[in-house]
Amino acid sequence: MAIVIIRQDDKIELWKKALLAQQPDLEVYSYLEKHPKEKIDMALVWKHPNGALAPYPNLKLIASSGAGVDFIFEDDTAPKNLPITRVVDDMLAKDMSEHVLAVILSHLKNLDRYRVNQLKGIWQPMQYHRISDFTIGILGLGALGKELAGDLVKYGFKVQGWSNSQKNIQGVTSFVGEPGLGEFLKTTQILVCLLPLTEATTGILNKELFKQLPKGAFVINVARGGHLVDEDLLEMLNNGHLSGAGLDVYHQEPLPKEHAFWNHEKIQMTPHYASVSDTDSVVPQILENHNRLLNNKPLLNEVVMDKGY
Ligand code: NDP
Numbered sequence: 541m542a543i544v545i546i547r548q549d550d551k552i553e554l555w556k557k558a559l560l561a562q563q564p565d566l567e568v569y570s571y572l573e574k575h576p577k578e579k580i581d582m583a584l585v586w587k588h589p590n591g592a593l594a595p596y597p598n599l600k601l602i603a604s605s606g607a608g609v610d611f612i613f614e615d616d617t618a619p620k621n622l623p624i625t626r627v628v629d630d631m632l633a634k635d636m637s638e639h640v641l642a643v644i645l646s647h648l649k650n651l652d653r654y655r656v657n658q659l660k661g662i663w664q665p666m667q668y669h670r671i672s673d674f675t676i677g678i679l680g681l682g683a684l685g686k687e688l689a690g691d692l693v694k695y696g697f698k699v700q701g702w703s704n705s706q707k708n709i710q711g712v713t714s715f716v717g718e719p720g721l722g723e724f725l726k727t728t729q730i731l732v733c734l735l736p737l738t739e740a741t742t743g744i745l746n747k748e749l750f751k752q753l754p755k756g757a758f759v760i761n762v763a764r765g766g767h768l769v770d771e772d773l774l775e776m777l778n779n780g781h782l783s784g785a786g787l788d789v790y791h792q793e794p795l796p797k798e799h800a801f802w803n804h805e806k807i808q809m810t811p812h813y814a815s816v817s818d819t820d821s822v823v824p825q826i827l828e829n830h831n832r833l834l835n836n837k838p839l840l841n842e843v844v845m846d847k848g849y
Contacts, residue, residue, distance in 0.1 A: 541834060542567035542579040544596070546588040547605070555584065555605065558819035563827050582830050587611050593618045601625065601833050603826055606817050607632060607684065609843050610737040610764060624843040625829055627822050633687035636815035640688055640732055640760060641695070643786035643808065647730070647758050648674065652784065652808045671696045677728025679744070680735040680763065681707045681714070682849075684815070688734065700724055704847075725752035730760065736849035737764035747772040756783045762814045765790040770801070777806045788814040 543559065543566065545552050552570045559568050569575035571592055582601045583593055593602065594617050602612055602619075604626045612624055646652050648669040657664055676692050678685045681701040686709055692699045693711035700713040702724045707714040715724035725731075731753060735741045745761060745768040753759075759782060761768050770791065776782045784806040790799075793812050801807050829839050843849060 541581050541830075542569060542576070543582045543584055543830060544569050544571050544575065544580045545584045546571040546592045547586040548589060549586070551586075555819055555823075558823045559584075559827065562823050566827070566830075582833060584826060585612065588615070590615045591617045601829065601839070603829060605822065605826070607815075608736065608764065609849065610766070613848060623839055624845075625839050625841050626843055627817055627825065628683045628841045629817065629822050629825070630687075631818050631821040632815050633684050636684045636734070636762065637688040637691045639788070639810075639814040640762060641691065643760050644674075644676065644692075644697075644730055644758075646808065647784060647786070652786075653805075656805050674698065674729050675700065675727050676730045676732060677702065677724055679731065679733045681709065681712070682734070682736070685732075685734040688732065700728065721749075722752060725749065726754070728753055728757065730758045732760045733763045733767050735763050735767060737766045738848035740848075742766050743769050745769065745773070747776065750776045750782060753782070755781055758782065758784050758786070760786040762786075762788045765793065770799075774800055774804070777804065782806075784808065786810075788812055 545555050545568065556568050556570065559566055567579065577595050578598055580596045581598055582603060583596065583599060584603050584605050586605045593615065599619060599622060602622055602624045604612060604624065607627050609624055609626050612618055648671065650666045650668055653666060675698040678689055678701040681689060681703040685701060689699050689701050689709050689712045699711060700715060701707060702715045702721060704717060706716050715721065733745055735744065745759065750772060759773065773785060777785065786808045787801065788810045789812050795801060801809060825840055832839055
């Protein structure tokens with residue numbers, strides 16, 4: 541029984557060390573080293589190369605080392621009918637909440653626009669906004685959206701959220717499914733996307749949706765690039781319907797140099813780093829799931845296949 545780590549960044553050794561620090565007798569391998577493929581029962585993956593999950597005849601569990609699992613579904617060669625788990629972690633949720641709060645405050649207090657002016661040597665005071673005047677709408681009230689919603693309520697924002705099922709979060713108005721979307725958008729001044737990327741949510745941030753937001757609304761996408769129709773965002777920023785956008789995720793990452801987002805004054809970009817799994821914080825749930833797998837017990841944070849998240 542052994543774990544293989546499959547990812548294309550430089551963090552394989554970091555994850556291996558963190559796993560071994562908490563369970564020294566564990567057999568854990570990088571997919572790049574020589575390893576006994578028939579012994580692997582769990583793959584710990586993050587944006588693995590297509591095909592890398594195929595050579596394991598006794599694989600029983602695919603564990604994402606992040607919150608998202610879209611990259612696993614996108615790999616046609618990944619074994620079907622195996623359970624998939626994802627990360628649900630307090631630190632990951634708090635980091636996301638802090639990131640979104642920073643982007644919102646930067647917008648309210650014009651820090652994004654002052655930075656642009658500074659680089660041009662322009663001294664131009666601008667009317668600032670107050671927290672109490674703003675309604676934040678969060679698409680997705682799951683592990684991350686719920687944490688953010690609670691924090692924004694504490695800071696004094698009016699907060700509403702949209703999800704598949706009704707939520708009961710103190711101070712947060714809950715809107716549900718297609719019938720609830722229009723009402724939700726009508727009063728949302730800052731829209732935050734924290735949906736998983738699925739068939740149903742791909743391209744959801746499009747012109748039709750943006751038009752339903754009040755004029756001057758601001759859009760934050762920290763979920764996945766596939767949620768956003770890039771040309772629609774540019775059109776709605778350029779015609780003044782939207783006042784700006786904060787983006788952390790893109791269709792192609794790194795974003796190609798020639799992409800129009802790079803030099804757009806109304807777009808504040810970060811390089812898909814809003815919230816990153818902390819190995820020490822996340823490893824206990826990975827090891828717990830490996831032990832549960834060995835003992836045929838129900839897994840933690842298992843993805844519901846029909847829903848795709
Ligand atoms: P969850 O699965 O916990 O939550 C998803 C939420 O979206 C749920 O509230 C769900 O509703 C709702 N939802 C899903 N599909 C629909 C739909 N079709 N219509 C309405 N509501 C829907 O996910 P997390 O909160 O853990 O993570 C969200 C995403 O954030 C991840 O999938 C990942 O892509 C992204 N992410 C980005 C990071 C970054 O650094 N930029 C870091 C970490 C995550 P219900 O509760 O009713 O099921």
